Each structure stands twice: as C-alpha cells, then as structure tokens.
Amino acid sequence: MGVGRRMKKQGPPAPLDESKITMLKKRKSGSAEAPPKPASAKRRRSDADEPVTKKDAPKKKKVNADVNVAPAKPVKADKKKQSTKPKAVPVPMSDDDEDMEDLDDEEFGDLDAVSEGSMDSDDQVEGLSDLEDDDDNSVMDSDDEGRTREAMFSDDEDMSDAEERLTAANIEGLSRKLDLEQQAEEEEAEAELQEAALQTNIAGPDVFADQSQQGLAPDLQLLRQRITDTIRIMGDLKTLGQAGKSRADYIDLLLTDICTYYGYTRFLAEKLFNLFTPMEAFAFFEANETPRPVVIRTNTLRTNRRSLAQALINRGVVLEPVGKWSKVGLQVFESPVPLGATPEYLAGHYILQAASSFLPVMALAPQPNERVLDMASAPGGKTTYMSALMRNTGCVIANDASKPRAKGLIGNIHRLGCKNTVVTHMDARTAFPKALGGFDRVLLDAPCTGTGVISKDPGVKTSKNERDFLAIPHMQRQLLLAAIDSVDHASKTGGYIVYSTCSVTVEENEAVVQYVLRKRPNVKIVDTGLGDFGSPGFLSYMGKKFDAKMALTRRYFPHRENVDGFYVCKLKKTAVTPVSKTDDSVSSAPAKSGSKSPRASSAASTDDEVYDKTPILDENGDAADFEGGAFASFEDPEDTERIARAERNRIRRKGLNPKGVLNKPKKSKSEAAPKTSDSVPPTKEEENKTAASKKSTNEGKGEKKTVVKGKEDKKPATKSKEEPKAKEEKKTEAKPKAEKKEKKAKKANK
Numbered sequence: 001m002g003v004g005r006r007m008k009k010q011g012p013p014a015p016l017d018e019s020k021i022t023m024l025k026k027r028k029s030g031s032a033e034a035p036p037k038p039a040s041a042k043r044r045r046s047d048a049d050e051p052v053t054k055k056d057a058p059k060k061k062k063v064n065a066d067v068n069v070a071p072a073k074p075v076k077a078d079k080k081k082q083s084t085k086p087k088a089v090p091v092p093m094s095d096d097d098e099d100m101e102d103l104d105d106e107e108f109g110d111l112d113a114v115s116e117g118s119m120d121s122d123d124q125v126e127g128l129s130d131l132e133d134d135d136d137n138s139v140m141d142s143d144d145e146g147r148t149r150e151a152m153f154s155d156d157e158d159m160s161d162a163e164e165r166l167t168a169a170n171i172e173g174l175s176r177k178l179d180l181e182q183q184a185e186e187e188e189a190e191a192e193l194q195e196a197a198l199q200t201n202i203a204g205p206d207v208f209a210d211q212s213q214q215g216l217a218p219d220l221q222l223l224r225q226r227i228t229d230t231i232r233i234m235g236d237l238k239t240l241g242q243a244g245k246s247r248a249d250y251i252d253l254l255l256t257d258i259c260t261y262y263g264y265t266r267f268l269a270e271k272l273f274n275l276f277t278p279m280e281a282f283a284f285f286e287a288n289e290t291p292r293p294v295v296i297r298t299n300t301l302r303t304n305r306r307s308l309a310q311a312l313i314n315r316g317v318v319l320e321p322v323g324k325w326s327k328v329g330l331q332v333f334e335s336p337v338p339l340g341a342t343p344e345y346l347a348g349h350y351i352l353q354a355a356s357s358f359l360p361v362m363a364l365a366p367q368p369n370e371r372v373l374d375m376a377s378a379p380g381g382k383t384t385y386m387s388a389l390m391r392n393t394g395c396v397i398a399n400d401a402s403k404p405r406a407k408g409l410i411g412n413i414h415r416l417g418c419k420n421t422v423v424t425h426m427d428a429r430t431a432f433p434k435a436l437g438g439f440d441r442v443l444l445d446a447p448c449t450g451t452g453v454i455s456k457d458p459g460v461k462t463s464k465n466e467r468d469f470l471a472i473p474h475m476q477r478q479l480l481l482a483a484i485d486s487v488d489h490a491s492k493t494g495g496y497i498v499y500s501t502c503s504v505t506v507e508e509n510e511a512v513v514q515y516v517l518r519k520r521p522n523v524k525i526v527d528t529g530l531g532d533f534g535s536p537g538f539l540s541y542m543g544k545k546f547d548a549k550m551a552l553t554r555r556y557f558p559h560r561e562n563v564d565g566f567y568v569c570k571l572k573k574t575a576v577t578p579v580s581k582t583d584d585s586v587s588s589a590p591a592k593s594g595s596k597s598p599r600a601s602s603a604a605s606t607d608d609e610v611y612d613k614t615p616i617l618d619e620n621g622d623a624a625d626f627e628g629g630a631f632a633s634f635e636d637p638e639d640t641e642r643i644a645r646a647e648r649n650r651i652r653r654k655g656l657n658p659k660g661v662l663n664k665p666k667k668s669k670s671e672a673a674p675k676t677s678d679s680v681p682p683t684k685e686e687e688n689k690t691a692a693s694k695k696s697t698n699e700g701k702g703e704k705k706t707v708v709k710g711k712e713d714k715k716p717a718t719k720s721k722e723e724p725k726a727k728e729e730k731k732t733e734a735k736p737k738a739e740k741k742e743k744k745a746k747k748a749n750k
C-alpha cells in the first residue's frame with residue numbers, strides 16, 4: 001500500500017498502477033457480489049463517489065457555508081471551532097490515507113481514474129453533505145467509517161456517535177475549505193502584488209534612468225523589474241513610451257538587460273528575441289532557466305509501460321504518463337534511486353530520453369520490415385525507438401560521424417536489445433547514398449546549435465556565434481539533400497524523410513527545408529502526424545517567405561509545451577531527383593573536367609550537391625532488384641552481386657563510368673603494371689596473378705616474403721634507397737671470401 005499511497009500524495013496521478021488496479025478490480029468485483037447492506041466505508045464511498053466527484057464542488061461550499069452560519073446546528077459550528085486545533089494534527093493525513101485506500105478499492109475502474117487525487121476530498125465532501133442532508137442515509141450507515149472516526153477522534157469519546165461523525169466530517173470539510181480559501185487568498189495576494197508592481201509605473205517608468213548604474217554588479221531584482229517594465233511599455237509605446245525614445249531604443253535596452261540577466265551573448269539574445277513578441281521572448285528566456293521534466297521511454301522490445309511503471313513505483317519512483325500523445329513515455333517527478341542505474345535501466349527496460357525527442361521518430365513512423373536510415377544517430381535515443389517500433393524487424397542503419405558518440409550508441413543498442421540495427425561511422429554528407437541508398441525512410445536528426453536545449457546546456461548562451469549559424473545550417477542542408485537522395489521514392493511502404501533539430505532558429509529549420517525544396521523538387525512537405533501538439537512552422541520570417549506547406553512542420557518550445565525546443569519536418573519523396581535539377585543546383589564551382597557522368601559531374605561540382613541513387617540501381621537500371629535484396633541475408637550469390645555493385649559505385653565515385661571501365665578489354669601484364677591509387681582496383685584474378693608472379697620473383701631472389709611487400713611495390717623510391725645498401729653489404733660479405741681465395745692461390749703457388 002505504501003507505494004501507491006506515497007505516489008498519490010506526492011504527485012497527481014497514478015494512472016499507471018495497473019497491476020494493482022487489476023487486483024483491486026478483482027477485489028471490487030468481489031465486494032460487488034457482497035450484500036449491499038454491510039454499511040461499510042466502502043459502501044459509503046461507492047454510493048457517493050462516482051456521481052459525486054463532479055457535482056460535489058458546489059455542494060461542498062454549500063455545506064461548509066451552512067456549517068459556518070447555520071445556528072440550527074450549533075453543535076457542528078462548535079465542533080468546527082474546536083477542530084481548528086486538531087486540524088494540524090495528523091487527522092487529515094489519516095483521512096487522506098483512508099480515502100486513498102478507498103480509492104484504491106473502488107475508484108480504479110480505469111487507469112485514468114486513479115489520477116484524480118481530488119476525488120479524495122470530493123468523497124469526503126459528499127459524505128459530509130449526505131450527512132447533513134439526510135440523517136439516516138447510507139453515509140451514516142457506514143459502520144466502518146464510524147469506527148475509523150472513533151479511533152481517530154478518541155478525545156471526543158463522550159460524544160454521541162452521530163455527533164462524532166458530524167464532527168469528523170465537519171473538521172475535514174472545514175479543514176479542506178480553509179486550505180482552499182488560504183490558497184485562493186495567497187493566489188489573489190500574489191496577483192495583486194504583481195498588478196501593483198505594474199501599476200506603480202502606470203505612466204511609463206523611466207527605464208532608461210537606471211542605466212547610470214552600469215559597471216556595478218547588477219541588481220538582478222531591479223534588472224528583472226526593468227525587463228518587465230520595458231516589455232510593458234513596448235506593448236503600448238504610444239501611451240507609455242518616453243518622449244524621444246523609439247521602439248529601437250527600448251529593444252536595445254531590453255536586449256542589454258536580457259544579456260546581463262540571463263547571460264546570453266548579444267548576438268544570440270537578439271536572434272532568439274526576434275522569434276517572438278517581447279513578452280513571449282521573456283517567457284522563452286525564463287523557461288530556459290528551468291529544467292524540463294525528466295522523461296523515460298519504455299523500451300517495448302523488453303517490457304511494457306505498465307510493468308515498467310509498476311517496477312519503478314516499487315522502487316519509490318513517482319511518475320506518470322508523459323501525456324496522451326505518447327504510449328511509451330513516463331514523466332518522472334521524483335526518484336530515490338538514480339534512474340540511470342536501476343536494474344530495470346541496466347536490463348534495458350527504458351532509456352532516459354527527452355519527451356521532444358520522441359517526436360521525430362513518431363513522425364517518421366518506421367514500419368516493421370522496412371529499411372531505415374538514421375543518419376546522425378548517436379547516442380541512439382531515436383534509433384532504439386525506431387528499432388522498437390519496427391519490432392526488431394527490417395533493418396536500421398544507425399550512422400554517426402563521431403566515433404566516441406558511436407560507442408555510446410552501440411552501448412544503448414545492446415542494452416535495449418535492438419537486433420535489427422547496424423552501426424556505421426561515416427560522414428553522412430558524403431557516405432549516403434553513395435555507400436547505401438534506397439531506404440524506405442530516413443531520419444535526419446541533424447547536428448544543430450542546440451538553442452532548444454539551453455536549459456540542459458547553458459553553454460549555448462555564449463558559445464554559439466555568427467560563424468556557427470552559417471556553418472551549421474550549411475551542413476544541415478548538405479545532410480538533408482543526402483537524406484532525400486538516400487530514400488527510395490518508389491518504396492511501397494515509405495518514401496519519407498524526417499528532418500529534425502533541437503534548435504529553434506529559423507536558419508536551422510524552415511530555411512533549411514526551404515532550401516532543399518528548391519534543390520529537390522521531387523520532395524514535398526507532408527503532415528507530421530503529430531496532431532495539434534506544438535505550433536506550426538513559420539510561413540515567413542524577417543521578410544522571407546516560405547513554402548505554404550511549411551505550416552505542416554512543427555515547432556516545440558520550452559515555454560509553450562514544456563519540452564525542449566524542437567523542430568520536426570516530414571517530407572515525402574515523389575520521384576528520383578532529376579539529373580537536370582542536380583545540375584541546376586550547381587553553385588559556383590565548375591564541374592570536374594573530364595567527367596562524363598552528369599551525376600558525377602554535378603556531385604563534384606559543388607559541395608552541397610550529392611548524387612541521387614535512389615535506390616542504387618543495378619547494371620540494368622533495375623530498382624526492383626533491391627526489394628528485400630540490399631539488406632537481406634548475405635548469401636554467397638547475392639554477395640557476389642553486391643560486391644560487383646560496390647565496385648561499380650567505387651568507380652563512379654572516382655568520376656569514371658563503371659560500364660566503360662569494367663567492359664574495357666583487360667590489358668596485358670606489362671601494360672597493367674603501372675597502376676596508381678586512382679586507377680580501377682584490380683579484380684581478384686588479377687590480384688592472384690600479380691601475387692603469384694611477385695612471390696616467384698621474390699623466391700627467386702631468395703628474399704623473405706613480407707607483409708609490406710605491396711607497399712614496397714608502390715614505393716620504388718624506398719626500394720632504390722635500399723638497393724645500394726644491399727650491394728654494399730654483399731660487397732663486405734664478398735671481401736673475406738676473396739682474401740681467402742687469394743691466400744689459397746698463394747699457398748698453391750708456393
């Protein structure tokens with residue numbers, strides 16, 4: 001009982017305690033069969049609870065008001081007064097507990113019902129109202145309840161049963177009412193204070209006056225006050241603005257204050273400020289000062305959310321579902337144990353993952369048996385989610401350019417039991433689709449400036465400069481083009497790309513998408529499927545207009561959704577990228593001379609241009625070959641084809657036409673000899689022949705066969721340096737022999 005009770009007291013809901021619920025449901029069904037008469041606490045509640053929960057709020061007030069005023073019931077009023085002292089005594093706590101037990105017993109009709117902690121008080125109020133309205137009603141029949149009260153109010157032993165019950169009910173009712181009133185008063189006072197603070201400067205405070213204090217350590221309270229004052233003035237500049245001060249002056253002052261108060265560089269503060277109204281910008285900066293809720297994602301490859309919640313609750317963790325939008329997220333309010341070291345964590349039952357980071361995967365919606373690419377995947381929160389959604393079928397290529405991060409990725413993949421995942425460590429800009437293409441879906445959770453996760457990494461406030469906001473979006477554009485070109489538009493189940501960042505700037509989001517829409521007319525923005533959660537992408541920004549469908553992309557903000565700042569865009573590829581378009585997109589750099597392949601030329605000509613090999617076609621240009629082939633089991637005959645294909649790709653990468661190179665008649669041994677690193681790699685046959693001839697040559701010379709033999713072949717300079725040495729050695733070896741011969745000859749002569 002302890003756990004469930006603790007949870008209800010500390011956090012709102014316990015909607016996940018389903019195993020307990022099942023047990024309780026059984027109990028409930030048992031009690032339902034029992035005769036209705038045995039006036040128990042349960043019965044009181046079962047009579048009262050369900051209809052009461054929603055309608056009793058007014059009743060509660062009415063009853064309490066009666067209690068306070070009605071002279072016809074002096075006893076109640078007296079008891080109530082007496083009750084002011086016991087109110088602080090743990091009676092309400094006991095009541096709470098009891099109510100919780102009752103709730104446990106009776107209210108857990110479904111998971112959500114558990115979360116209604118307010119039902120406790122409602123229950124009580126209902127009991128109270130019943131008690132007053134009809135003296136003989138079922139509430140009063142509650143023997144168990146009566147006994148409980150007796151025990152609780154043992155000081156009042158001389159009172160009659162009815163009085164006792166009345167008193168107990170009044171005390172708790174009053175206690176709750178007082179609590180509510182106090183809370184309301186406090187809220188009112190707070191609101192008044194805030195209003196007063198604003199009213200004091202109703203004529204428009206002279207926010208510029210304080211600037212003389214610059215240079216001293218800032219008084220943060222004053223600074224904050226000035227920020228709010230400036231924002232208020234900017235809301236009605238005509239009335240509140242000072243003469244001679246323009247909007248720009250106020251913005252300038254506000255930005256200066258924001259930088260001082262929150263610690264941003266001017267550059268970044270301005271960039272972020274420009275995304276919102278001044279008021280909302282303030283809310284955004286404020287939200288960045290507080291952490292987002294801790295969220296874990298259930299790994300459905302190993303367990304389910306209900307069992308996981310139960311296991312963690314048993315460890316004293318206070319949690320609830322993250323929201324209706326996710327079936328696997330749990331928000332953790334409190335944990336007496338480190339969440340990264342529980343047995344459940346170690347067994348891979350969950351992963352610590354920010355709520356917003358679920359969204360791109362949900363938008364991508366990978367299906368079982370698909371071939372999916374996660375272009376920038378470490379540390380694998382999204383990869384492992386994809387793997388789980390695909391139920392460990394199909395294939396996920398999890399790539400990341402960072403080796404240390406890729407190690408973390410591998411760790412997570414193993415811990416979470418993802419068996420359909422292959423980790424690669426490549427620069428996705430150049431590796432895809434050259435190395436692999438034809439994916440059903442691609443996720444590009446792009447490297448970004450991290451302006452959406454400042455609460456996690458406050459270093460962003462000062463570390464990101466103008467250069468970053470040029471270089472990073474540039475990289476994002478390259479990656480997104482590669483992502484698009486790696487998708488098979490003809491995929492029967494997919495053909496989708498999801499682009500996401502944990503940044504809120506337009507340069508990294510809408511502007512990147514706009515760029516690729518221009519470069520790749522064969523993609524279109526589609527609905528993310530994430531519903532109303534979040535806000536639509538910007539349709540325009542600072543005079544720039546974006547695609548009308550940009551509103552289908554989603555933005556998430558810490559101050560709006562209480563999640564990390566995030567951006568999600570879903571694209572559907574409708575056709576292979578037209579070669580003409582890839583040529584169009586050539587920027588300034590000239591095409592590689594001598595290259596006859598249009599694809600190769602376009603790829604070589606610009607740094608943001610990539611090949612479109614969606615999918616990588618076989619020799620006959622037949623894409624159907626790839627259905628289940630590219631990622632199927634690596635059987636021998638298929639391997640041969642793959643190797644051949646890889647070879648063709650290799651040749652293409654070198655800017656050569658594979659057909660031309662492979663169909664060339666094989667040169668004679670002597671002709672083939674001077675191969676450079678740029679030439680086409682030798683076939684196996686050729687390699688064997690070369691190796692055999694080298695071996696025989698070396699054996700003939702009596703030299704030892706070494707591993708670096710090949711290198712020596714490629715580096716004649718080294719060899720030539722070694723030759724004179726060997727000759728000298730031979731000479732020195734030969735000298736004593738000659739001397740001996742001479743001596744022998746002399747002896748013979750004698």
Ligand SMILES: C[S@@+](CC[C@H](N)C(=O)[O-])C[C@H]1O[C@@H](n2cnc3c(N)ncnc32)[C@H](O)[C@@H]1O
Pocket residue numbers: 357375376377378379380381382383399400401402405426427428429445446447448
């Ligand atoms: C936002 S993080 C990815 C987070 C990951 N998707 C997850 O959910 O755990 C961006 C990743 O991109 C990787 N990265 C940066 N440049 C890359 C490139 N050119 N190719 C592939 N990965 C790259 C970084 O190493 C980093 O791990």
